[in-house]
Amino acid sequence: MLVGCFLLGSFSLIALTAVRWWGDVIVESTFLGNHTSLVVLNLKYGFWFFVLSEAFLFVSFFWAFFNSSIGELSQQGVGHWPPLGVKSICPWKVPALNTAVLVGSGLFVNWAHGAVKAHGLVSMDDSKGNNSKVFMGRVYTGGEYWRIQGLISLGITIVLGIFFTWLQATEYYMASYTIADSVFGSAFFILTGFHGAHVIAGTLFLTVCWVRLYLYHFSYQHHHFGMYAATIYWHFVDLVWVFVYGIIYIWGH
Incomplete structure (x- = not known):
């Protein structure tokens, strides 16, 4: 209690x-x-250093996994990896689907970032219709065209992030081992669990950006640092998952 x-x-x-x-x-x-240009530049440097610190956090977890696995495999036939009694998850089922979902979401977040950048460069007040475009059967003038594209692509990214989290939770529920089952279970759940926490944080980050875009916070000639940071963070989450999938699921299996 x-x-x-x-x-x-x-x-x-x-x-x-x-x-x-x-x-x-x-x-x-x-x-x-x-937020002047100098302030935004400092925010960008600070955010990149934050991402670097997060990268070293995952490096330490990967190091622990490799150290334990190679130690077991170096015992000349005596050791086993995964340890005896632990049946690793098949990497070609749910993990492969999770990889496709997360990599696909990276493409949509790139689309959203590009749309928000374009939205910030085109005035909403376009009475002459110089920047009018047709999207899904409707004519949008000025930056509204890019705003709608940003809302749609960002919304798809958020949905894919939630779907990834749900798939990960389902995988945890169906796993035949727990975090207490040998060093393999500990390394697996620590790595995938921390990555899942980052996916949740990134999904919340993107949700805040979606609300801000809906409320016209990324307006004409206004900087879009929030969207920039969210995009970088989401690509970092994608990249870490590629390593998790290749090392923990495929090589570990």
């Missing part, structure tokens, strides 16, 4: 911190105009 209270309090504090932080960034950039 006490542990549950501490867990709930910790998650509540994290959620409050994230909401307040995102809210301050949105207010400072969109409504106060405090």
